């Protein structure tokens with residue numbers, strides 16, 4: 395077979411992407427132990443004049459040319475245009491031919507030995523160069539085995555970074571992203587698990603854009619110092635690789651011997667930006683170093699940037715002598731006075747307490763009353779309020795309020811309101827009384843006592859808790875005490 399008869403090889407596309415579904419290249423590498431395929435690229439898919447008898451042939455140094463059939467090897471599968479290996483092994487290396495009528499296509503297959511120590515093989519990597527800051531994308535998609543892929547894992551320098559159906563990496567490139575990215579596709583064939591790898595050698599390169607250099611920090615830096623001490627002025631800049639940072643500190647009469655400029659320190663951030671810094675060290679500061687502009691400059695083709703550093707004497711905030719003495723005397727006198735007052739207060743504490751009570755003290759005997767009222771309210775089931783203006787002194791108000799609280803908030807007792815005399819002005823009454831249901835309000839209309847059978851007393855009895863038998867005489871006091879009338 396003459397190479398001259400193979401026009402297709404001259405059209406070989408240098409496409410090494412996994413997205414290719416047919417194999418146009420002449421020289422092909424495959425990895426030992428992985429599924430592999432050769433697929434003929436039909437020159438003109440619409441061309442029907444070709445007789446469609448197809449044939450696969452293999453030739454190698456030892457065996458010469460042999461025709462391949464599915465029965466040739468259990469690892470080989472032949473379709474019309476495709477020769478599949480499950481998997482490909484080292485002795486599959488050689489030349490393969492696909493014949494269709496008068497057309498013949500050749501591939502030279504080189505099966506690479508699998509690396510024992512690495513998850514990829516260096517001869518089988520796809521190189522990609524990405525500029526720092528630009529989009530970096532690694533997609534794990536296998537167009538040929540797509541439907542067989544069960545699981546895919548993505549590794550960076552052989553360390554797993556993602557593991558799912560379609561792992562991918564998409565970000566703005568940083569220098570630390572440089573490395574080998576390996577997609578491992580796991581697939582099943584005839585009940586066996588295989589894996590196919592594709593590895594990208596990703597190199598991050600510096601961007602071509604230049605930046606306008608700037609000294610970082612404010613326009614003027616005031617640095618507080620003390621005479622006789624040392625100081626380091628740190629000037630840092632964002633710049634291009636070729637640019638420089640330096641200090642201007644020369645005077646008309648030359649340099650002060652205590653000023654020393656350090657080396658320029660330049661470094662690149664992982665985003666690819668250059669930074670530089672340079673120290674100016676001033677030892678044993680003297681008057682001459684003060685209020686002088688030490689200028690730091692960055693220079694580049696794009697221009698200059700300068701920032702100033704000025705040394706100032708540190709304001710120690712000292713207090714003048716006479717103010718200090720006066721302050722101390724005042725402090726001592728005041729603390730002495732306070733100590734004396736405390737001693738007097740301890741000695742005469744009882745007299746002081748009685749004196750205070752005489753003028754300011756409240757009548758504590760009243761609050762005792764209050765406690766009693768409270769406990770009585772707690773024992774009651776009904777609160778009878780007999781309203782009359784003359785009753786509204788403090789104690790009654792408290793009774794009223796706490797009874798209302800029990801009734802309305804805690805719902806322990808019920809209220810019966812008796813209007814003893816018509817009350818025109820209700821404003822002195824607690825707001826909550828207005829929430830009372832109307833059937834619980836009784837009006838006393840007579841001007842002298844009524845018999846026990848009268849409508850008023852029957853109504854009141856009805857509102858009181860039901861009881862089996864009438865209490866004996868003398869037990870009245872044990873009845874709800876807040877009822878001021880005992881029938």
Ligand SMILES: *[C@@H]1O[C@H](CO)[C@@H](O)[C@H](O)[C@H]1NC(C)=O
Pocket residue numbers: 516517519521595596597
């Ligand atoms: C990967 O890329 C780097 C940088 O371009 C190169 O130096 C290295 O040789 C490449 N590695 C392989 C295995 O091709």
Ligand SMILES: *[C@@H]1O[C@H](CO)[C@@H](O)[C@H](O)[C@H]1NC(C)=O
Pocket residue numbers: 543544545
């Ligand atoms: C992968 O294979 C396992 C075992 O054969 C199966 O249980 C699982 O459903 C498969 N997953 C996918 C996504 O095909």
Ligand SMILES: *[C@@H]1O[C@H](CO)[C@@H](O)[C@H](O)[C@H]1NC(C)=O
Pocket residue numbers: 628629630671673
């Ligand atoms: C000077 O400042 C830069 C930027 O802030 C910093 O990276 C560098 O370490 C500093 N140098 C010294 C000696 O402190």
Ligand SMILES: *[C@@H]1O[C@H](CO)[C@@H](O)[C@H](O)[C@H]1NC(C)=O
Pocket residue numbers: 642643644645687688689702
């Ligand atoms: C620093 O810059 C200021 C303002 O531009 C200038 O007045 C001063 O002379 C400069 N100092 C030196 C040492 O060059």
